[in-house]
Amino acid sequence: MSSSVESLVNREYKYGFVTDIESDLAPKGLNEDIVRLISAKKGEPEWLLDWRLQAYRNWTRMAEPHNWPNISYEPVNYQDLRYYAAPKTTTPLGSLDDVDPKLLETYTKLGIPLSEQKLLAGVAVDAIFDSVSVGTTYKAKLAEQGIIFCSFGEAVREHPELVRQYLGSVVPAGDNFFAALNAAVFSDGSFVYIPKGVKCPMELSTYFRINQAETGQFERTLIVADEGAGVSYLEGCTAPKRDANQLHAAVVELVALDDASIKYSTVQNWYAGDADGKGGILNFVTKRGKCAGTRSKISWTQVETGSAITWKYPSVILQGDDSVGEFYSVAVVNNRQQADTGTKMIHVGRNTRSTIVSKGISAGRGQNSYRGLVKVLPRAANARNYTQCDSMLIGNRCGAHTFPYIDVQNASSSTEHEASTSKIGEDQIFYLKQRGLNTENAISMIVNGFCKEVFKELPMEFAVEAQKLLGVSLEGSVG
Amino acid sequence: MTMLDIQDLRATAGDAEILKGISLTINAGEVHAVMGPNGSGKSTLAQVLAGHPSYTVTGGSVTFMGNDLLDMEPEERARAGLFLAFQYPVEIPGVTNAYFLRAAYNEIRKARGEEEVDPMDFLDVLEAKLKIVEWGPEIMSRAVNAGFSGGEKKRNEILQLALLEPRLAVLDETDSGLDIDALRIVAGGVNKLRSTGRSFIVVTHYQRMLNYIVPDHVHVLAGGRIVKSGDKALAHELEARGYEWVEALHGVPA
Numbered sequence: 001m002s003s004s005v006e007s008l009v010n011r012e013y014k015y016g017f018v019t020d021i022e023s024d025l026a027p028k029g030l031n032e033d034i035v036r037l038i039s040a041k042k043g044e045p046e047w048l049l050d051w052r053l054q055a056y057r058n059w060t061r062m063a064e065p066h067n068w069p070n071i072s073y074e075p076v077n078y079q080d081l082r083y084y085a086a087p088k089t090t091t092p093l094g095s096l097d098d099v100d101p102k103l104l105e106t107y108t109k110l111g112i113p114l115s116e117q118k119l120l121a122g123v124a125v126d127a128i129f130d131s132v133s134v135g136t137t138y139k140a141k142l143a144e145q146g147i148i149f150c151s152f153g154e155a156v157r158e159h160p161e162l163v164r165q166y167l168g169s170v171v172p173a174g175d176n177f178f179a180a181l182n183a184a185v186f187s188d189g190s191f192v193y194i195p196k197g198v199k200c201p202m203e204l205s206t207y208f209r210i211n212q213a214e215t216g217q218f219e220r221t222l223i224v225a226d227e228g229a230g231v232s233y234l235e236g237c238t239a240p241k242r243d244a245n246q247l248h249a250a251v252v253e254l255v256a257l258d259d260a261s262i263k264y265s266t267v268q269n270w271y272a273g274d275a276d277g278k279g280g281i282l283n284f285v286t287k288r289g290k291c292a293g294t295r296s297k298i299s300w301t302q303v304e305t306g307s308a309i310t311w312k313y314p315s316v317i318l319q320g321d322d323s324v325g326e327f328y329s330v331a332v333v334n335n336r337q338q339a340d341t342g343t344k345m346i347h348v349g350r351n352t353r354s355t356i357v358s359k360g361i362s363a364g365r366g367q368n369s370y371r372g373l374v375k376v377l378p379r380a381a382n383a384r385n386y387t388q389c390d391s392m393l394i395g396n397r398c399g400a401h402t403f404p405y406i407d408v409q410n411a412s413s414s415t416e417h418e419a420s421t422s423k424i425g426e427d428q429i430f431y432l433k434q435r436g437l438n439t440e441n442a443i444s445m446i447v448n449g450f451c452k453e454v455f456k457e458l459p460m461e462f463a464v465e466a467q468k469l470l471g472v473s474l475e476g477s478v479g
Numbered sequence: 480m481t482m483l484d485i486q487d488l489r490a491t492a493g494d495a496e497i498l499k500g501i502s503l504t505i506n507a508g509e510v511h512a513v514m515g516p517n518g519s520g521k522s523t524l525a526q527v528l529a530g531h532p533s534y535t536v537t538g539g540s541v542t543f544m545g546n547d548l549l550d551m552e553p554e555e556r557a558r559a560g561l562f563l564a565f566q567y568p569v570e571i572p573g574v575t576n577a578y579f580l581r582a583a584y585n586e587i588r589k590a591r592g593e594e595e596v597d598p599m600d601f602l603d604v605l606e607a608k609l610k611i612v613e614w615g616p617e618i619m620s621r622a623v624n625a626g627f628s629g630g631e632k633k634r635n636e637i638l639q640l641a642l643l644e645p646r647l648a649v650l651d652e653t654d655s656g657l658d659i660d661a662l663r664i665v666a667g668g669v670n671k672l673r674s675t676g677r678s679f680i681v682v683t684h685y686q687r688m689l690n691y692i693v694p695d696h697v698h699v700l701a702g703g704r705i706v707k708s709g710d711k712a713l714a715h716e717l718e719a720r721g722y723e724w725v726e727a728l729h730g731v732p733a
Contacts, residue, residue, distance in 0.1 A: 426532060431569040433553040434529050434562075435579075435639065436586030445582065449573030449622065 025215075026084035032056060035184050038084050042153050042187075045160060048167075055173035055183030062177045069340040070369040070401055071309050073282060076247055083185040085215040126151060126190040126206045138202065148193040149204055152220055155191035162193055166224050170253040170290045170317070178249040178311075179286040182218045186251065189219035194229035194260075203459055205234040208250075216247040223253070225260035227293065232263040234462055245273075245308060250285045258293030258320065263301070265458055266314075267466050270306035275364075277336025280308025287314035288344075291323035291352075299326035300343065301457045303466040308337060313371065315344035318352035318380075325354040328454040332470060333366025333398070342372040342403075347383035347413065356387040359451050361470075362398035369401040374415055376408045383413035391421040392450050394443075422450075444470070480507045482544060482647055482678040483528075489538035490527045497523045499703035500539065505647070508675040512689055512714060513682045515700035516722040521682045522566060524700070525651040528680075529563040530556055544646060558590030560646035564636040564653050570624040576635065577619035580605070580642060587643050608641040612668045630661030637668040648672070649680045654688035666691030686718040699725050 026037055035056050039049040064075055125137045126149065142149050148159060155163050173183035190206045208219060225231055248270065254262050264287075273280025283306075289298035300314040316325030327343035345354035360368040374385045391400035406415055424446055432442035448455065448467055455463045483505040490498040497520045505511055515521045527534050528541065530553035541548040543561060551559065571579060577598070584604070585595040596604060602616075609616065612634045624632050633653055640648050650669070654662055669679070669692050681692055689697075689711065697713040698705045701722070706729040707713065717725070 425569070428569050428571060430529075430531055430553060431565065432571075432579075432583075434557050434565075435583035435643070436554055436557040436590065437582060438552075438554050441582070445574055445579070446571060449571055452573035 024084075024086045026082050028082055029079045030056075030081070030083060030185065034083055038185055038187060041084060041086075042156070044156055047164065048156060051168065051173060052184050055180050056185075058174035059177065059180035059184055062174075062180055064177055065311070069311055069371070070367065070403070071311060071338040071340045073245075073309050073338075076245075076282065078181075081247060082215045083218070084187055086187075126204075142200070142202075145198050145201070146195040147198060147200055148191065150191055152186070152189040152191050152222070155222075159191070159193070162224065163191065163222070166222055166253070166255055168253075170255060170288050171251050171286050176286060178284040179251050182220060182249050182251045182286070185216075186218045186220040189221045189250070190223075191221070192223040192231065192233065194225045194231045196226045197228040198226075199229070200231040203232050203234055205236070207236050208248075216249065218248075219250050221250070221252040222255075223262055223264070224255045225257065225262050225296075227257045228259045229257075230261045232459060233265065234459065235264070235266045236269070245280060245282050246271075247282050248285065248307075250287075252285070252287040252314075254289030254298055256289065256291050256293060256296035256298050256323075259295045260293060261297040261299075262289060263299045264289070264314070265462055266300075266302040266304070267458075267462055267469065268302065268304045268306050268310075269469055272306045272335065272337050273308040275335045277308065280337075281306065283307035283310045283312060285312045287312065288317065289315070289325070290317045291320050291325060291349075293323070294320040294349070295322045296320050297324040297326075299324075299328070299457070301326075301328040301454065302330070302341075303451075303454070303458070303469065304329070304331040304339060304341060305469050307339075310337075310339040310341050312341045313343055315346070316354065317346045317348060318354060318383075319348045320352075321349040322351045323349055324352070326457075327354075327356045327358070328457045329357070330359045330361070330451045330454045330466070330470070331368055331370075332361045333363065333368045335364040335366060337364075337366045339367070340369045340371055342370045344373040344375070345385055347374075347376040347380040347385070347410075350379065350381045350383075352380055352383045354383075354385045356385070356389070357453050358387075358389045359454055360389075360391045360400055361394065361447060361450070362391065362400050363394035365397045367399045367401070369403060371403040371405075373405040373407070375405075376410050376413045376415070378409045380410050381412045383410060385413075385415040387415070387417045388453075389417070389419040390450070391419075392447070393421065393423045481505070481542075482507045482509075483548075483680075484542040485539070486541075487539040488524075488527070488536070488541060490523060490534045490536050492523070492534050496537070497534070497703055498527065501700075501703070501705055502539075503698065503705065505678050505680065507646075507678055508673075509696065510673065510679040510681060510692065510694045512694035512697045512711075513680055513700060514684070514686075514697060514714065514717060516726070517684070519700040520703040521700045522651055525563060525566075525649045525680070525682050528556075528649055529553060529561065554586070557643075557645075558587060562640055562643055562645035562648045564633075564640055564648065564650045566651040566653075566655060568624045568627075568632040568636055570622070570627075572622050572625045574623050575620055576623050577601070577605075579623045580619075580639065583639065584642055604642070608638060611641045611671050612638045613664050614638065629656035630658065630665075633657060633661065633665050634668070637665050637672075641668065641672055644677075646676065647678045647680070649682065651682045652684065653681075654683055654685065662688065663691065686714045689714045701726050701729060704729075 035052050039052055171179050174180050192204055194200055256262050270281035270283055291298050298316045304310055318325050325345050331339045331341050333339050343356055358370045360370055362368040370389050376383045389402055393400055402419055404417055428446055429442045447470055458466055485501055485503040488498055488501040513521050536549055581601045694711055697709050699707040707725050
């Protein structure tokens with residue numbers, strides 16, 4: 001439509017730089033020895049090594065999913081990847097007092113200052129660089145209220161009883177192909193425990209950064225909110241531009257006990273590959289929360305704009321009576337990106353309620369699929385679900401697909417499903433241009449309006465970031 | 480002062496030539512009615528002036544306040560002071576009218592070298608403008624045109640006209656689909672905005688709106704050409720005799 005837009009499509013992915021830092025690398029390939037090596041590097045107890053090995057054995061009997069998701073990708077050569085990469089530093093990681101300046105500089109470039117003078121106000125950050133946590137901010141301040149926020153490795157050392165109690169309790173080691181792989185080789189991640197009755201006074205956040213080439217990132221996050229506790233958690237991610245695909249197979253487990261609430265927000269901006277679909281992150285992630293207690297609440301909000309391929313279904317098991325599950329999602333595909341994403345709401349307890357709001361935006365030659373399951377088990381009397389699933393198409397070479405599954409086994413429950421598909425029209429853009437807006441701002445306004453119900457669920461600073469990101473992802477999408 | 484000078488303008492949509500050589504000069508402060516039967520090209524003229532991408536200009540020239548209008552992007556035309564009140568205003572779900580109007584207002588202000596206004600100050604600006612279309616502030620929290628009645632959409636167009644204060648306003652069948660009360664409000668709004676420095680092109684099929692917005696000149700379009708021009712009396716004659724009269728007069732097939 002306008003040449004100014006076309007020129008913007010080639011704007012660089014601004015997080016595509018590589019940090020030149022020497023790394024401690026595991027040899028390529030995956031076998032039991034690699035699993036043992038990772039466990040040994042992290043000084044793990046025997047039970048955790050056994051858990052990893054069991055997961056590895058499960059994994060060897062499982063197959064990479066190719067048939068059911070609406071995505072196509074070359075099978076990953078798991079023997080050609082490295083499963084551990086840690087920056088070599090003179091001082092031990094985990095303390096921010098004397099972190100390698102190169103690492104600090106990396107995070108500053110990403111807009112995540114870690115040095116104490118420049119901390120993000122009101123947000124505590126755990127920074128994960130390849131396989132390890134670089135450091136966690138505000139740790140001491142949070143500890144005053146009994147809140148544990150640290151890297152997964154540190155949690156295993158310092159709080160083994162909590163980790164052992166909850167690890168794998170929501171996503172078992174053999175849950176699916178990628179979750180089993182993660183359980184075998186996960187390197188680091190974040191651990192959060194909010195004690196009884198404590199509302200976490202600040203947003204907690206993890207920032208994931210893949211730097212090393214030919215390395216997978218397999219982080220694991222575990223968040224436990226004890227009775228009456230509450231926490232809001234943010235996750236952000238970027239990676240350098242590389243020609244080859246990079247695998248990211250993470251697991252996130254959330255546990256909410258009686259009257260607890262967890263809000264988990266993601267703005268995912270992994271490198272998406274170039275306009276021809278070369279390179280980019282394969283984002284194969286298992287995220288699941290368990291509303292274990294009565295009146296507990298788990299809410300997922302995700303804004304997915306990056307990755308070459310996204311395979312991700314943040315879900316909630318509504319086990320406690322009167323528990324609430326929510327899923328708010330914006331998924332954007334442009335160029336050759338593919339996304340198969342959605343959620344599962346499993347109603348187990350009575351009077352459980354779930355809400356699903358999914359906004360899929362397809363541009364370029366992108367293919368976007370919503371895949372959702374609403375399952376109401378026989379005991380889940382008066383369960384209620386509301387699903388709204390909207391797709392927006394920009395241009396005429398992209399695709400939007402919807403695969404909603406509804407399985408109801410209790411007659412007193414109710415489920416609602418609404419769906420719509422719309423196309424950003426030339427007429428909408430022209431209308432806004434006639435009022436003085438340029439094409440870029442016009443598209444941004446239309447798309448942000450479309451995503452409004454999801455953006456309002458994001459914490460303030462994140463919502464602003466998400467709106468900007470959406471603008472950048474869609475630049476040049478109207479030709 | 481000449482506001483708009485159209486010379487031998489030709490335009491196509493796809494393979495079809497719709498405007499076949501239109502010439503029209505509009506001075507500052509004048510109101511010109513462009514009338515014609517369906518398919519005569521009058522809405523196309525409005526869209527071409529605003530720069531709609533569905534039309535290709537194949538000949539002629541348009542000068543707007545001394546500048547080559549056809550060389551400008553649609554948003555540049557808007558910023559230069561050309562406003563189109565749409566026949567079918569577009570819905571923008573999820574975007575509040577207040578947000579949209581302020582964004583447009585600030586774009587126009589920036590183009591004039593004026594400061595942008597923040598949401599609070601904008602409310603004060605709006606208050607006066609809302610009176611012009613006899614509206615309360617509740618319309619501001621609704622999504623742009625989404626679920627608006629036909630009358631509300633047209634009122635919203637006139638509200639934007641009042642807010643953006645263009646030099647030239649093109650009203651494309653603003654009367655279509657309006658009941659008599661809405662027509663009175665919309666036309667009343669336009670009349671309040673008439674001034675010596677502002678010109679209007681009022682595109683309409685029917686004479687009835689011209690009872691409220693009295694034009695200085697009336698032009699009849701048929702088959703992509705202006706076949707007759709006159710003063711307001713011409714509109715009444717058309718009402719009485721029908722468009723077949725001018726079409727027959729100029730050998731245009733009905």
